[in-house]
Amino acid sequence: MNLADLFRKSRRSEPTILLALKIFTMIMLIASLTGYLIVVIIDVKQDASIIMTSFVNVDAIRPPHLHFSSSLNHSISNCVEFYSLNDDVKMIECAPEDTSEFFDTENQIYSSNYFPSPNVLFDEKLLAITMYFNIYEKITLEKPSQINLVAFDSEFIMDYSSSYDKSIFTMNRYTLEPGQTYEFSYSRVIRELIKPSWMNDFGVPPTYEQKPSISSSLLGGPLNNNLNNLMKIDIRPKSTNLVQVDREVRTHTYLSGLGLIGGAWGLAAAVYAFLFGADTLRPWGIVQSYCCGFSRVTQKKLRVVLPAIPFFDTLNPSPINHAQNHYADLPLAKQNELILSRIDSLELFLQEYVVDVQYLDGIRKNDRNNLDFKE
Structure with a gap:
């Protein structure tokens, strides 16, 4: 399909009406290609990234940050790390700075935090971390007895202006009861978000911002002797050498759109050649x-x-x-x-x-x- 035919006279060996039919067909094909081009541009501008998931091998992963809050007066009475050394299990007390207590006098809320030190890593040696809680109030029907737990990645830094960060902060929330033992298991997830840039629309490899998070589950059961003034929680990773990476990927760019337009042009040229034959060769x-x-x-x-x-x-x-x-x-x-x-x-x-x-x-x-x- 040669656009120059729009400005040429008819062939001497063909009737004049055939040239008019060629021009009409070419105009219709060009109009269709123009409409398709507009659709491709709209798809690029309205493109929503998809998530590609992969798994990366690592040497170790950090324990999560756990935040406990309740109207019940409670505190972390003991924190123990269990290590496997020479076919034996050894208990080591957590560093004092790994746990903290806080009382909100305005809202009358007691808070406890576990924030692991940088050198605390789940690997082949560290098996589990266990925390024991003391409840200093008697459980009654008039007063709520739940303890709220919020867990998030230790390297997560909250951006309060980001809706995604807010969702990370609230995606691992649980309600605990005194007199219970819990097993908290988790896996680490790193979300790679595309940084906004006009070059992303043109297919230029984007730059990414990493947002670490965790995916967790909680299983519970009663403590021995039904001690309502105690609570226990064990922290274990689902895997010590795998991290899930969720990367945003653009599916529509102007560069990929050029390929679509090229295919549409080839189809239009094939239709034109099927109707009117091939163009003259232009060496x-x-x-x-x-x-x-x-x-x-x-x-x-x-x-x-x-x-x-x-x-x-x-x-x-x-x-x-x-x-x-x-x-x-x-x-x-x-x-x-x-x-x-x-x-x-x-x-x-x-x-x-x-x-x-x-x-x-x-x-x-x-x-x-x-x-x-x-x-």
Whole structure:
């Protein structure tokens, strides 16, 4: 489908109405391509990223940050880390700075926090972390007895202006009861968010912002002897060497849109060729036609290689300008020589620019070799 046909006259061998039909078909195809281009642009502007999940091997992962709050007066009475050393389990007290207590006098809320030190890592040695809580009030029906737990990644830094950060902060919330033992298991998740940039629409590899979080579960059961003034919680990772990575990926960009438009253009060209046949071959491109220096060198080379132009004047195609009229006053031998020269030039032109004769040359060479072998 050559857009230049919109500005050309009809072929001398075709009726004029066929040119009108070609132009109408081409306009309809171009209008369809323009509409499709608009749809592609809208898809890029309204593109919502998808999440690709992968798993990365790590040497160890940090314990989570646990925040306990309740109207009950409580505190972390003991925190123990269990290590596997030489086929034996050894208990080590948590560092004093790993736990803290706080009382909100305004809201009458007691808070306890576990924030592990940087050197505390779940690996092949650290098996579990256990915390014991003391409840300093008697459990009654009039006063709520629940203890609220919020857990999040130790490296998470809250951005209160981000709705995603707020969702991370509240996605691991549980309600605990005194007199129970709980097993808190978790896995680490790193969300890689695309930083906003105009270059993202064009398919340029984006820069990412990492947001660590955890995915957790909590199982509970009664303590022995139903001690309502105690509570126990064990912290264990689901895996000590795997971290889930959720990466945002753009599915629509202008670069991918170019591929779609190219495919649509190819389909339109195929439809046009199916209806009206293929276009004439154009062996010369922009470089040979317009580039400085190359066009002049190309034309000069053609004048040398093809001194007898193999086609009569297309600008003035009347019979009076046909080559035979130019040869009428020449001797017959000269006419034959010029005609043979034009035929040779025409064959050379067809071989160089129209027909790939390499396959035919191979057949001719094989036939010649077979003939020589028989002789």
